[in-house]
Amino acid sequence: DLGAVFGDGRALDEVRRVALDGKADMAMREAALRTLIDNKPPDLRQVCESLLGARILNATAVRGLALFDDVKIGQSLAATYGKFYPAERPAVMDTLVSRPSFAGPLLDEVARGKIPRADLTAFHARQILAFKDDPLTKQLREVWGDVRESAADKRALIARLKSGLTPEVLAQADRSQGRLVFQNVCAACHTLYGQGGKVGPDLTGSGRANLDYLLENLADPSAEVAADYRMTILTLADGRVLSGVVASRSERTVTLRLLTEETVLERSAIAKEETLPISLMPEGLLLAFSPTQVRDLLAYLMHPVQVPLPAP
Template sequence: LAAKALTLVRPYDDPKIADAVIGRLGNFAPDATAAAMDLLTSRKSLANDLLDALASKKIDRSVLSAYYARQMTLLGDEKLNERIAKEWGQVRNGNEAMRDQIRKTVNAYRGAPLWAFDAGAGKMHFQKLCASCHLPENQNIEIAPKLQGTGAKGIEYAIENIIDPNAVIGKDYQARVIRTKDGQVITGLAQAESDSSISIRTATETIQVDKSDVEEFKVSENSFMPIGLLDTLDDRQRIELLKYLMSL
């Protein structure tokens, strides 16, 4: 019922709608949450209200997924895009070669007889390629987004994020790069920072570095997720992995 009601108010540009919806985001069922986010990212005024709520921590960052961040950039407002980059993270268009690879992979998946592909084998590929950072279940995930609900977002969403992980990057998942005075380079996600040290989470461990040992500390323009993960799989294995992800 809530999802249908949210769909019905889409034609109206009223700030009271944003206030009411944002105030209830944490209480909606999944279908209503999706409808609410579709609504809040459909107009520039609503998107700005959503970013205000994000900046003031009225809503959890996890509500604003990469899909909805991209939706907001499609509104075509430069100032809004600057706010998205500041409050959420970067949204960029990939190069033509990547877009072509995304299209071909989507078409290959849609054209495959999925009954002939084993999601269990896909899970094994997942364990090999992805599980050091991603966990499919709702466990304590430190360096990658939760994957529960991937299937509901559609195959295009999954394939785009695998092939071109740098196209849409939440601030929490932009890689941090530390170069130490003795020549060591540490890349990972920022976990904590104090006056005297920085903690960086890599794919395997958390490393604490004294600031007195740091020569350079910067935020990378790239995601912590590497490009080319699917290149290590053959055609069948790719479909198996994607079938598994669509089951989450």
């Protein structure tokens, strides 16, 4: 019974044995590893590093490694990113953007083409900007694009896009391809037709039939941000920086909604909290898309009913 192991050194030895036992039940091994992460024994890093090659357990091991501020961990995770199952990669990416020492190796691998640029979402770009680290910001702009624009730039972008998105052009759009763009880039934060993330507003009932409304919100996402979706940056006592939206608070804890999960943090573990009047979504996101992708995405968003994904 893993519930009996807390606070007992000999019991933690048994938990460690279960976590490392290749013949043990996988659910038990994962529960054991989570217990070790919660208790933080001195050899936690070595245990987690030894399990990075173990399918299913490796994503949990990444959670444990996030506790250690060492550029070598960032280099290792970035170098082995492609070995994780696709469903596990968002959690790995969350870890890679949780510390400046991890974000540098991540951006190096994106620049080399080893990590798909599309996996570095708008949410992750905002997280890296939150470090306020000039070299990282410069590196991010090189692989992502300029994530901040002037008001004049935004107006010019909206006018240029609108002039090219005539009814005739939109009528030629492939909405299924637009859904694929949404799924790959937008669904990490936004829900549409009951599917997607919850760190951004649900788009299902928004005024998305209006092209002007969509272009203004995509080009200038921070123009109007509901209080529930403002970006909150938590600097933790262990050096990590987490960005998300606050889902709830109590006298003892803060629940932060991240891209892949909700995490409950003890207030005592939070060194600094800052809520900004901006969206988690970076400016300049549309500049990352081709004209065809912009056309297809806008046509999909403006359509009143769900469409199928393109055939494989």
